[in-house]
Amino acid sequence: MLDANIKQQLKTYLQMLRHPIELVASLDNSAKGRDMEALVLEIAECSDKVTVKLDGDHAVRPSFAVAKAGEAGRVRFAGLPMGHEFTSLLLALLHVGGHPPKVAPEVIEQIKGLKAPAQGGHFETVISLSCHNCPDVVQAFNTIAALNPAFSHVMIDGGMFQSLVEERKVMAVPAVFDQAGELFGSGRMLLEEIVARLDTNAAEKDAEKLNAKGEFDVLIVGGGPAGAAAAVYAARKGVKTGVLTERFGGQVLDTLSIENFISVKETEGPKLVAHLEEHVKTYDVDIMNLQKANALARTDDGKLAVTLENGAKLTSKTVILSTGARWREMNVPGEAEYRNKGVAYCPHCDGPLYKGKRVAVIGGGNSGVEAAIDLAGIVSHVTLFEFDSKLRADAVLQNKLNSLPNVKVILNALTTEVTGDGTKVNGLVYRDRTTDETHTVELEGIFVQIGLLPNTDWLKGTVALSPRGEVEVDAHGKTSLDGVFAAGDCTTAPYKQIIIAMGEGSKAALAAFDHLIRH
Known part of the structure; x- marks a missing residue:
């Protein structure tokens, strides 16, 4: 199952295990079952802290659980976690084995403090091994299950369990089901987003924290390529910079292959987003993720205020709009009714x-x-x-x-x-x-x-929009509202490309800084 190079890498990673773990396999006589047996045995060969049991009695076969030695397994793989999901397997081994996840300390504490929903804390995610969005969801729920004993999670390969896919009428992945068998969510979801949904008081706590923030010099609304570039350029000028975004990376997170990003021959969207976030975080930038803006206005004292969906309000001397775009819909009868159902x-x-x-x-x-x-x-x-x-x-x-x-x-x-x-x-x-x-x-x-539609509905009546709904900007990225600039796919700038959005974001940040020093 695993080639020599992967085995060597696995041996290196498994040295990070802090306590013994067990792989408990519930198998059948299928070819996939035999492959799964071979996989868990090969993993065990890579560390003396990993043992295997082949007598599991779980109803879903073939599957295997990753468990702390002596405990019931709360992380399970129903399918062979290869391809995009191999990283999910590796992280599950490490996190169940006590190696801390690379998650902000406050998020870890929030996870540990979660209480299971009324229907129970068990979740199942139906995935496709070719899906580049699925691993994020699988890894998020596995992390929650590894840190909090009130939760458990199973990754289910839809290609292997076709009858389950038909039974649950899964037509889009990832599809997450709760313990009652109800659809919890579908599509890409970040760990922080899932935790916020499970934490019933999250919105109220977020609003309280956001309201306590002081005034920004540059507040960027949107965390895609344009927003990330604007953040870097603004922060390098030494001004107080914040990024408000629904999900850092935007549409690029959903892009599989990128072959026209100059100087990088080929990459993938999630990988590029990881590099963007790492770059932005090298500067003193306040990233406020999973936050949606719903209003922009000028305050009585001349500052700019952005109101969020959770009721919080942020103020800034300048604002850069880089809210990007979303998939255009056909807007015909039946489309909304059968979304994710065909x-x-x-x-x-x-x-x-x-x-x-x-x-x-x-x-x-x-x-x-x-x-x-x-x-x-x-x-x-x-x-x-x-x-x-x-x-x-x-x-x-x-x-x-x-x-x-x-x-x-x-x-x-x-x-x-x-x-x-x-x-x-x-x-x-x-x-x-x-x-x-x-x-x-x-x-x-x-x-x-x-094609795409600009995410500008919330700006109608605030800044000038084109007939297509794009924010109208001049050569400097200025909008019709003084002190407000815009960049990227939400604007009238032609050619919606990642590299162009980055250039436009950089230009908007320089224009915002010029505005600051002149006013």
């Missing part, structure tokens, strides 16, 4: 759940064509719908698409409805724009890839 937005994450099924991709740009190409290798058939009379993707992508036997392209198509049986998608209705005829296509999944 309507999806990430082919990399959710594609494997549609193995052997018929799916549609909406959008003929680069993202749409790339999605169709990726899905063609997994599903039985892909139908790509494009509103225009031609595809807009790069020629090399179109050539690849046209070479695939299980892909059909329909042009001049206006999607008018998503249909379903009440629990999941079963079709799509579109109108042919050339003939005005309406057609229905039977399928099981729809992947929407039609």
Whole structure:
């Protein structure tokens, strides 16, 4: 299961174990069961502090628990945690073995103080091994279970347990279920976000802390590439800088492959975000994560105030808006009803759940064509719908698409409805724009890839917005409101690219500093 290089790395990491652990496997006679047995035995060979028991009696087979010696296992893997999830396995071994997680001390204390919900503290996360968002959720719940005996967690590989996926009607991953079998959440969730949801008093405590902060010189709303760059440039000027963000990294966290970031030949979104956060934290920047702004106004004394969803209010001499953008929706009947029940937005994450099924991709740009190409290798058939009379993707992508036997392209198509049986998608209705005829296509999944919308709804009536909802900025990043600047995908700056957003963020910070020294 593990090659010599990985085994050597595992031996090194397992030296950090502070007390013995047990791997308790509940196996069956399947090939996956035999692979799991081989995996746990190979892990045990890497440290004398790891022992294996092959007589587990857990109902979910094959699976194995990671337990402190002599205790019941609260962290379990139902599936082979390889690929993206191998890091989840490694961290589970270390954290159950007493090695402290790399989490802020206050978060660790918050986790230890959590009480299990009324229905119980057991959670299960259905994942796909190809999903780059799933490990964050798995690792978060494993950390909670390792630190707090009131909680337990199971990672379930949806590809291995197809019957469970069908039973729970899982159409998007990661999908987290609570002890009552109800959906707790889906999609990417950070540890702090999960802890805040489990801590019933978290919002009130956050508001109290935020209200106690003094006035900022530069307050940046949004923590994507533009916001991170603005933070670095502002902090280097020696001014009091804060970053207010719903999730640090923004859309980049959902980007699988990045090949056009100059000087870096290839990287992945989460890896780039980790580097951005590390860079920002080398300076005296107050990062306020998991916080949503809902109003911007000028106070009576001329300062700028940002009000948060939890009721807190922050004041600053200048504000930089870098709230980014989100996936554009089709806004047709059935889309909202069947979101995560057949309507999806990430082919990399959710594609494997549609193995052997018929799916549609909406959008003929680069993202749409790339999605169709990726899905063609997994599903039985892909139908790509494009509103225009031609595809807009790069020629090399179109050539690849046209070479695939299980892909059909329909042009001049206006999607008018998503249909379903009440629990999941079963079709799509579109109108042919050339003939005005309406057609229905039977399928099981729809992947929407039609661009982005700026996150500026909360700014309407405060700063000037374009007809597309983008913040209007001049060459210096200035908005229509004095002292307020903007950068990145939420603005009228052309070409929504990571490297351009970083440049715009840096420029906005320099403009904000210039404003400070002149006023």
